[in-house]
Amino acid sequence: METKQFILIGVAIALVIAVAAPFLASGDPDGLESAFFSIYGAKPFMGSELDEDAAGAAEEQVVAATGNDFSYEALMPDYSIPGMDKTGEVLAVVLGTLMILVLGVVVAKISARPDN
Amino acid sequence: MHIPDAFIPVGQALVYWVIALIFIALALRWARRSMGEEKIPLVAVLAAGIFAIQALNIPIPWGTSGHMVGAALAAIVLGSPYAGIFVLTLVLLVQGVIFGDGGITVMGANIVNMGVIGGFVGYYGYTGIKGVIGNAYAAAFIAGWAALFVSAILCAVELAIAGTFPLVPALIGLGLYHAVIGLIEGGITAGALYLIASARPDILERPTGVSA
Numbered sequence: 001m002e003t004k005q006f007i008l009i010g011v012a013i014a015l016v017i018a019v020a021a022p023f024l025a026s027g028d029p030d031g032l033e034s035a036f037f038s039i040y041g042a043k044p045f046m047g048s049e050l051d052e053d054a055a056g057a058a059e060e061q062v063v064a065a066t067g068n069d070f071s072y073e074a075l076m077p078d079y080s081i082p083g084m085d086k087t088g089e090v091l092a093v094v095l096g097t098l099m100i101l102v103l104g105v106v107v108a109k110i111s112a113r114p115d116n
Numbered sequence: 117m118h119i120p121d122a123f124i125p126v127g128q129a130l131v132y133w134v135i136a137l138i139f140i141a142l143a144l145r146w147a148r149r150s151m152g153e154e155k156i157p158l159v160a161v162l163a164a165g166i167f168a169i170q171a172l173n174i175p176i177p178w179g180t181s182g183h184m185v186g187a188a189l190a191a192i193v194l195g196s197p198y199a200g201i202f203v204l205t206l207v208l209l210v211q212g213v214i215f216g217d218g219g220i221t222v223m224g225a226n227i228v229n230m231g232v233i234g235g236f237v238g239y240y241g242y243t244g245i246k247g248v249i250g251n252a253y254a255a256a257f258i259a260g261w262a263a264l265f266v267s268a269i270l271c272a273v274e275l276a277i278a279g280t281f282p283l284v285p286a287l288i289g290l291g292l293y294h295a296v297i298g299l300i301e302g303g304i305t306a307g308a309l310y311l312i313a314s315a316r317p318d319i320l321e322r323p324t325g326v327s328a
Binding site for chain 2 (some may be wrong): 026030093
């Protein structure tokens, strides 16, 4: 397979995953969040019921414990575009994928070994 | 496994940033010495693909989900643990700054856990296991699993030091969930390596076949 074709197929696979992810991804807490909620009593360790109130309280508790109250308003929080629904999520992940592609080329170009 | 800002006190978070910056500098030195210009598109595509697949949370038991991290794959394909750090730093930077996934003050810890540990455990796990059992894809599966699991264990220790979690429940919780999520990491690492090796065996720094 030619390099150009190989790279284009790679980009295509990344974009297909990006478009599909918002529809297929599980909304359950990830491993770290799940451990956090179960340790703070908002979710059974091996169960799936999340107590939303306890989860909110846990988030306040942890800020009090670490003192790190740094907050930051991301442009597309949680891979969504504020005010848009599923379309916004697809757009967010696709834009992120393209952003990384461009950033990857630029940063790799700057830092690569010069070929003489 | 992206740690949010609130989970680690700022002072400790800065220590992880310093460690991360040392490894980022080493990764840049690796790139200058060993990453030829012909690798630029591959690095960018790997980073983009890893970003996309990180958005795909796969359900595991116990009301929990997990996703691929990808540092092991990048390290194996590009032939250096520093490649894993290079790629994951780009991914984590965009995730944190643009999408609020993973904190800003704690980004150093996330780079250390997923990029550094993922890259080193993934790369040396792969080369070591492949040397013993001879099968590249089985080695990639085990290395991917181990990269994710060890990252989670280090994450548990950091959060215990931070005072966020007590140590033992943190080790059990993060360990158990990520022992399962590691199967996703191992499976996709082995599968992607197979696809890349089938399409372009020459692009790999180390061939997947058994050397004669």
